[in-house]
Amino acid sequence: MxxxxxxxxxxxxxxxxxxxxxxxxxxxxxxxxxxxxxxxxxxxxxxxxxxxxxxxxxxxxxxxxxxxxxxxxxxxxxxxxxxxxxxxxxxxxxxxxxxxxxxxxxxxxxxxxxxxxxxxxxxxxxxxxxxxxxxxxxxxxxxxxxxxxxxxxxIKWLTEHHFLAPFHYYGLGDIDRSKLRKSNGDYSSQSMDEAISHQIYGHIVQQYQRLANGKQAVVYCHSIASAKEVTDKFHEAGITAEEIDGNTDKNIRDKLVQKFRNKELQILVNVNLFTEGVDLPNVDCVIMARPTSSLALYLQFSMRCLNPREGKTAIIIDHVDNFLNFGLPNNDRDWNEAIKTKDKRKTSNKDNGPAICQCQYCYGIFYRKEMQDNCCPLCGHKLDADKQEYKIVNVDLQEIKENQAVKHRKELVNEILNDQVMANIADKTPGQLTTLKEFQMYAKLHGYKPGWAYFQFKNRRKH
Incomplete structure (x- = not known):
């Protein structure tokens, strides 16, 4: 018992x-x-x-x-x-x-x-x-x-009392959310195909290696084709990964899940399988490559990795900006109000939740109140206070309107990910840069004046 x-x-x-x-x-x-x-x-x-x-x-x-x-x-x-x-x-x-x-x-x-x-x-x-x-x-x-x-x-109480693992949340923005359209209560498969960047498959592997290398991870994809492509990219990087979906033979699926439980398999890439109920106790990282308008699915996706273990900090990597719909998994929600049919709900004093921010340096997502001295609590980088703040939506699940901060971040992330040099230096410090091009891209990424790159490059060569 x-x-x-x-x-x-x-x-x-x-x-x-x-x-x-x-x-x-x-x-x-x-x-x-x-x-x-x-x-x-x-x-x-x-x-x-x-x-x-x-x-x-x-x-x-x-x-x-x-x-x-x-x-x-x-x-x-x-x-x-x-x-x-x-x-x-x-x-x-x-x-x-x-x-x-x-x-x-x-x-x-x-x-x-x-x-x-x-x-x-x-x-x-x-x-x-x-x-x-x-x-x-x-x-x-x-x-x-x-x-x-x-x-x-x-969720905050359960985490504080060690029934759930703490987590770090990162958002990468490999998606154009303006192309998403709903069908049967969630985004249609066709609109997800159109919205998701074709570059996401390589980015998933790169960011896994940067943020969660060696951790067992579950990847959520929107289609079998996308899941197979992600799996191939992990194989190319020498990382053990398998794809399973609703068409996978049950015996094969059971064997692969058991291999994952036995830690003989690093990555499980799936389509709509590991949502409700299924037990995978040793997941330490979740990678979301599938947008959703369902709070239920979002919490099932994002919290899959929160089974606690001594010293564990889970990693959640959101490539499709689900946090813009729902905030972070541990956001407080008014369930008493949520169960009411919409025309019975209170309409006054609507609270859109606490401000959340994104760090341009590590792409970490966090609540503004977690910052100290205006620095990212995940990597310590200084934040530009007036550019990276969002208000998460309330529990009505209405998608937030794109504001200047969102637009700026999307443009920045797309530019970074489309430029291999900039992608390579995104998680480096100035001391790790070697070429003038890298210094120039680093200056562009962090908003430094062009002269900074030339000065730093010359100064480095003297040493």
Whole structure:
């Protein structure tokens, strides 16, 4: 059996308190990587211990298999448990025995008709909607099917108490976000093809080597073709990498995941697989090469590497500026307000969150309040205070309007990445420069006068 962490026990206590006060359909918000399935298994055990039936619903087979294993470990009476994918259960709903409790995992999907059919069939059941992100991209929100919400500990709290690893976040901007178009709630594959720079594939390897060399990493791509190209670039650099997607044979996929877990494989490049539920405990770096307009996907992507370990600092590399939509993963979010259907939400005093900045030198992304003496907290470089500040969007998921700071940064990053000399000197100090061209590019990168480069080059040659 699993020994519950204090915050998990606190969540369970709040669930039962909510039930005692008359609520029957309760949202349970827990951040990714905090053991939602363990919490559900303990509630399921207490339910079956009282000879009551429980139903568990999920929409992905891999997550279902892991949940069944966890429920068995927690000694749930499986004779009283119905566990299945929503696609299967909704077809058989009239033949299912009535549960006293329904547990829905990744419940931000639960407004779909397949879920509603099950919910409506068992009106007397208590329902617990578990999700890290109780918000949908459309107009209708979870207040339409729930009467209470229990909010878990914040990501900042979990990090401070060592339940999640701290992280450094870097943004590279290999994308023209003006070309992105939505389809079925997220960006269309065609628009992502048009928006993402063809140079991103080489940059992914270069920046991995610069920022996270040697760390095990998961790369998120938007298409099989892009994932294969990224994998080839890692191979060219002599780094072990494999690509897996929904078309990969299950046995091959399982073997590759096991190789990664055994640390026999450095990089896993995937398309829409390692999002919800699947356990990969030794990821230390996440590389996002896929933009998303979904907060749920963004948090699943970015937090995949936050399993804690003594002395670990995770690395998140964002090549597609997802941070412009959502800020950093540990941004505070008002989930009580997020579950309300949009026309019920407060419209006054809207807070667009804390200012975040980007360092032109290391491309690190951080909250302005983390700076000391106007220097980047990641590399120590002096920031030009009036140029690199953004306001992150609120939880409504409206993409921020491009401002001068964003435009300036995109132009700068594109110029750097299009010029190999400038790319080579981007992470160097003046003492590491050797040619006049390098000094000139360094001056251009940091806004120094042209005469600085000539003087520094001459002075270096004298030594």
């Amino acid at each position: 699993f020994e519950l962490r204090d915050y998990q026990q606190e969540t369970i206590d709040k669930v039962y308190q909510s039930m005692r006060t008359g609520h029957h359909r309760i949202i349970v918000q827990q951040p990714p990587r905090t053991g939602k399935t363990v919490i559900m298994s303990e509630i399921a055990k207490r339910t079956t211990d009282k000879s009551n039936r429980v139903m568990f619903i999920i929409h992905r087979k891999e997550v279902l298999e892991q949940a069944i294993s966890t429920f068995k470990q927690q000694e749930v009476n499986m004779n009283l448990a119905t566990m299945g994918m929503v696609q299967t259960l909704t077809r058989r709903v009239k033949k299912l025995k009535a549960p006293q409790l329904i547990l829905i995992d990744e419940a931000h999907h639960a407004l779909a008709q397949s879920y509603r059919r099950i919910i409506d069939t068992f009106p007397n059941a208590y329902i617990l909607y578990f999700t890290a992100t109780p918000i949908r991209t459309g107009h209708d929100q979870l207040d339409q099917i729930a009467d209470d919400i229990i909010v878990g500990k914040s």
